Amino acid sequence: MNITIRNEEEKDYRKVEEVTREGFWNHFQPGADEHFLLHNLRKSPDFIKELDFVIEADGEIIGSIIFSTARIIDATGIATEVITFGPLTILPDYQKQGLGRKLIQHAIHIATEMGFKAILIYGDPRFYGRLGFRAAEKYDITTADGYYAIGLLAYVLQPGALQKISGRFEESPVYHQIDQTALEAFDSNFEKKQRCETEFQKEFRILLSLVYKAEQEK
Structure with a gap:
């Protein structure tokens, strides 16, 4: 199997949306909205x-x-710019082969060369911890509403970049603007698929709920 990584081109957009939908369908929730998020993020x-x-x-x-x-x-x-990623997709038939790791490591290499300071994401620490991501609490970084979260993770790209930076992490508003009516209209252009609930979805909701309030400023 010959594996290559390259920049996405406009001609790839529909295919990538199809791959993203397939990769996330019934994973974190019944159905998926990640392909619509991807469409809007661009x-x-x-x-x-x-x-x-x-x-x-x-x-x-x-x-x-x-x-x-x-x-x-x-x-x-005062705001300090960092970067975040998502959706990250690998088709189900190609998962558990190290390809997600390969894709992330490639992106980290380019992001470092571009001079970005750090990556902040919401993700599963059991996976991302193996790639060098650490709890954002280590750097006194909270969610936008001031909570430490088990799933909020940081990866330092430039040495010492987060040593004197703390505060609330805010991603692009696009991540929080999924209109259900618009999603359904967008999704109607794709192959019809059955939605279902899974045990992993319940586990993921528990992971998201593991937050606690940061101490007040002294």
Whole structure:
């Protein structure tokens, strides 16, 4: 199997949306909205075109990763730019082969060369911890509403980049603007699939609920 990673091109958009939908269908929730999120992120001013990659197996797109700018806002309101990624997709038939790791590591290499300071994401620490991501609490970084979260993770790209930075992590508003009516209209253009609930979805909801309030400023 010949694996290649390259930047996504406009001609790939529909295929990547199909791959993303397939990769996430019934994973975190019944159905999926990640392909619609991807579609909207590309039109956002936070989208980083240079960090928009697809991974191919023998010339066929089997996954992708998309990055956008985000911010850490300190207690005085000063914002420091960081980056985040998602959706990260690998088709089910190609999962558990190290291809997600390969795609992330490629993106990290380019992001470092571009001079970005750090990556902040919401993800499963059991997976991302193996790639060098650490709890954002280590750097005194909370969710946008001031909570430490088990699933909020940080990866430092430039040495010492987060040593004197703390505050609230805020991603692009696009992540929080999924209109259900617009999603259903968009999704109607794809193959009809059955939605269902899974045990992993319940486990993921528990993971998301593992938050606790940060101590008040002294």
